[in-house]
Every structure is written in C-alpha cells, then in structure tokens.
Amino acid sequence: MKNQEIERKFLLKQLPPHLNELPNSLIEQGYLAIESQGSQVRLRKKGDTRFLTVKRGRGTVRDEHEIALTRAQFDALWPLTAGRRLVKRRYEMPYRGCTIEIDVYAGSNSGVVVAEVEFESEQAANEFVPPEWFGKDISNRPEYSNTNLARE
Amino acid sequence: MKNQEIERKFLLKQLPPHLNELPNSLIEQGYLAIESQGSQVRLRKKGDTRFLTVKRGRGTVRDEHEIALTRAQFDALWPLTAGRRLVKRRYEMPYRGCTIEIDVYAGSNSGVVVAEVEFESEQAANEFVPPEWFGKDISNRPEYSNTNLARE
Numbered sequence: 001m002k003n004q005e006i007e008r009k010f011l012l013k014q015l016p017p018h019l020n021e022l023p024n025s026l027i028e029q030g031y032l033a034i035e036s037q038g039s040q041v042r043l044r045k046k047g048d049t050r051f052l053t054v055k056r057g058r059g060t061v062r063d064e065h066e067i068a069l070t071r072a073q074f075d076a077l078w079p080l081t082a083g084r085r086l087v088k089r090r091y092e093m094p095y096r097g098c099t100i101e102i103d104v105y106a107g108s109n110s111g112v113v114v115a116e117v118e119f120e121s122e123q124a125a126n127e128f129v130p131p132e133w134f135g136k137d138i139s140n141r142p143e144y145s146n147t148n149l150a151r152e
Numbered sequence: 153m154k155n156q157e158i159e160r161k162f163l164l165k166q167l168p169p170h171l172n173e174l175p176n177s178l179i180e181q182g183y184l185a186i187e188s189q190g191s192q193v194r195l196r197k198k199g200d201t202r203f204l205t206v207k208r209g210r211g212t213v214r215d216e217h218e219i220a221l222t223r224a225q226f227d228a229l230w231p232l233t234a235g236r237r238l239v240k241r242r243y244e245m246p247y248r249g250c251t252i253e254i255d256v257y258a259g260s261n262s263g264v265v266v267a268e269v270e271f272e273s274e275q276a277a278n279e280f281v282p283p284e285w286f287g288k289d290i291s292n293r294p295e296y297s298n299t300n301l302a303r304e
Contacts (some may be wrong), residue, residue, distance in 0.1 A: 033185035041193045073219045
C-alpha cells in the first residue's frame with residue numbers, strides 16, 4: 001500500500017533493445033467500478049500475486065491504495081469485472097535511478113505499447129528527460145488510460 | 153458471498169413494538185466507488201466483522217458479491233471512503249418466513265428509518281404483504297438509497 005502515485009506515460013518510437021531479457025510478468029486486470037470523474041476500483045493478477053487497488057484523481061498525481069488479496073477473495077470478485085478487463089505483459093527496465101515499465105498489451109489491445117515511469121516527487125516527474133526511443137507524452141490522454149483500454 | 157439480491161425497501165408508519173429487544177448491530181459503511189448507473193463498491197463494518205461488497209444494477213433485483221476482509225485490509229482501504237460514509241443500527245425481525253431489517257440511521261441522517269426485506273425470488277418479492285406498520289414502498293426511490301444517504 002502506498003498513498004500517492006506520481007507517474008508519466010509515453011508512447012514509444014521503438015522498443016528498447018533486448019526487451020525479452022528484461023524481467024517481465026503477465027498482468028491481468030479488471031475493473032469493479034469506474035467513476036467517470038473520480039475513483040476506480042481494480043483487481044489485478046500479476047504473476048502469482050493478486051491485488052485490489054483503489055485510485056482517486058486523474059493525470060500525473062493520484063491517490064492510490066492497494067491491498068493484497070487471497071486467491072479465494074480474488075476469485076469471488078473477478079466475475080464482476082466481466083467486460084472491463086485487459087491483459088498486458090510488463091517489462092521492467094532500470095533507467096537513471098527510476099524504473100521504466102513497458103506495457104505490451106495483448107488481446108483486443110494488441111499493438112498498443114506504452115511506457116510508464118513512476119517518480120518520488122512532482123519535481124522529479126517534471127525534470128525527467130525521456131530516453132531517445134520514447135515518443136509522445138500521453139499522461140493526460142484518456143484514450144490510453146487502462147480503464148479505456150479495458151473496454152472489451 | 154451470494155450472487156443476487158432481491159430486496160424491497162419501505163418507509164415505516166411507526167416502529168414495531170419492542171424494537172430494542174430485537175437482535176441488532178451497528179453498521180458503518182463507506183463507498184470506494186459509485187458509478188452513476190452501475191456498480192458500487194462498498195466497505196462495511198458490522199459489529200466486529202468487515203466486508204467488501206460489489207453491487208451491480210438498480211431496483212429490486214441486483215447482482216451482489218461480498219468477501220470478508222481482515223482488519224488490516226479494511227483499515228488500508230477505509231480512508232478512501234472519506235465523504236461517502238454512513239452509520240446505522242440494524243434490527244432484525246423474523247416475519248412470515250423472511251427477515252425484516254429495520255435500519256435506524258445516525259449522524260447526518262438521524263431521523264431516517266427504513267425497513268428492508270430480502271426474498272428468495274422475484275415472485276416472493278411481488279407477493280409480499282407488508283405488515284400494518286409499514287409505509288410507502290421506496291424500493292425505486294434513489295433519495296433513500298444508501299449511496300445517497302452516504303453523501304456527507
């Protein structure tokens with residue numbers, strides 16, 4: 001659990017070299033509720049771990065609380081995410097003191113690839129110099145939000 | 153956990169006799185997310201038990217899934233319900249093979265009292281003959297929904 005998420009999101013001009021050698025895991029997630037201008041409640045399975053996450057707010061800085069769920073808890077709630085799910089493989093790449101997460105979407109979002117970078121402060125987020133192979137900043141583009149990509 | 157909730161809700165012309173002798177417990181609940189026409193995700197503490205509940209749909213018949221939470225899980229998520237909470241005391245009264253739940257609201261909803269009756273089938277819900285002391289059927293009145301009463 002943490003209380004704030006400061007994050008920027010980018011398109012990629014090209015994939016980084018040796019992508020498949022980076023640590024990676026399959027993420028399946030689905031939404032229990034998505035308020036049009038506010039909170040969202042998400043279930044996520046990442047490898048063999050399961051979480052329920054609540055986010056509030058939009059854009060670069062958001063409140064985020066997360067709890068681990070048991071398999072039984074997760075399985076009881078998962079059916080309620082029907083129609084609002086997505087699958088992606090996440091690759092994690094260290095970069096100048098932070099971590100670039102490269103999300104390669106699957107299923108109906110095949111072809112979508114985005115990079116997310118999480119920061120300790122808004123200042124760090126503003127001062128971030130993207131690597132060569134990053135494209136457009138899409139932090140505030142709703143069409144690339146996970147809740148939008150989860151519309152099946 | 154169950155999968156469907158079939159329920160009718162009523163105002164009361166008067167309280168039943170001996171209300172305070174009925175089994176009762178204090179309920180505190182708060183909402184993590186409320187979609188305007190859809191799902192809601194609720195945290196509830198009832199006596200010493202804690203739950204997360206997801207409901208879908210409106211009116212008499214709704215999908216409902218519930219899981220028990222540990223105290224730690226509950227405490228991690230509860231802060232995110234700020235501004236969307238309510239407190240009520242629930243009295244449970246057996247009545248012709250079903251249970252009438254009488255909810256006496258507290259805090260900013262003091263004075264609000266409603267009765268809920270849960271049924272095994274839509275037919276049973278339709279055939280229900282309310283007791284003398286029941287008032288108007290408010291099953292479809294949004295102003296008496298818990299999500300509305302939770303606006304602080």
